[in-house]
Amino acid sequence: MAFALRVKVPPNSATLEEARHRTFDFFRAACRSIPSIMDIYNLYDVVNPSQLRSTIAAEIRKNAHITNPKVIDMLLFKGMEELSNITEHAKQRHHIIGQYVVGNQGLVQDVATKDENLSSFLKNFYKTNYF
Amino acid sequence: MASALRAAILGHVRVPVVVANGSKLLAPLWTHRTTAVRSMSSHDDHLEKNQVIDRILDIVKSFPKVDPSKVTPEVHFQKDLGLDSLDNVEIIMAIEEEFKLEIPDKEADKIDSCALAIEYVYNHPMAS
Incomplete structure (x- = not known):
């Protein structure tokens, strides 16, 4: 309940330009919290800040084709929720590593010849939990 | 007398x-x-201009999408290096981190080339 009361939703973006601007603001806010995230989850031996920055940019770029300001606002809200969860230490180290450090490359990369005959189901299973 | x-x-x-x-x-x-x-x-240990240039060029060259041979002190991020606006912001954030600055949003929006970035950082009193 305390969490629900604290959430404040900003008014919708009027134009695409405003939504675009908010996206950049969110990206900056996320980038500025990288040092504290590295601290909280002790990520120094697995990743460096510029890799995390690129990951955040890649997550944003996944939705680059969206032109409806309301949808962008919704995605930004989800992004801010995720960011505040991360900075409040609501996650554990392996969540961060699985989602943002190992990311979409997956833990097992199919480079060896024995992997060629693997079913796509199994490949996707190995690939990631996070979509 | x-x-x-x-x-x-x-x-x-x-x-x-x-x-x-x-x-x-x-x-x-x-x-x-x-x-x-x-x-x-404490503001007196100001950075040398060529030191600023070297460090900014290193940041831009180490950016994954950038071809390091194209990077010069006058290069424009979007026109010459083929980056988009999000990459631009990413480079600015990298510069902020490197020089321990916080560039206000309005000014960060204006920085779109190496020359402007170098000028901004060189003229910033807190850059280190």
Whole structure:
């Protein structure tokens, strides 16, 4: 309940330009919290800040084709929720590593010849939990 | 004797002080103070220009999408390097991290080339 009361939703973006601007603001806010995230989850031996920055940019770029300001606002809200969860230490180290450090490359990369005959189901299973 | 000498000297030596208003008298003193080296100031370890250029070029070259051979001090991020606006912001954030700055959003929006970034960081008093 305390969490629900604290959430404040900003008014919708009027134009695409405003939504675009908010996206950049969110990206900056996320980038500025990288040092504290590295601290909280002790990520120094697995990743460096510029890799995390690129990951955040890649997550944003996944939705680059969206032109409806309301949808962008919704995605930004989800992004801010995720960011505040991360900075409040609501996650554990392996969540961060699985989602943002190992990311979409997956833990097992199919480079060896024995992997060629693997079913796509199994490949996707190995690939990631996070979509 | 003494009064004659005094009159003779005063006749030749003129002190060119024009007091139009009080502040003009102080102004030269004041500008002299601010341009002088403030040896105990913490802001005094200012960066050399070529040091700034080298560090910014290193940041841009290490950016994954950038071809390092194309990077020059005058290069424009979006026109010359083929980056988009999000990459631009990413480079600015990398510069912020490197020089331990926080660039306000309005000014960060204007920085779209190496030359502007170098100029901004070089003129920033807190860059380190």
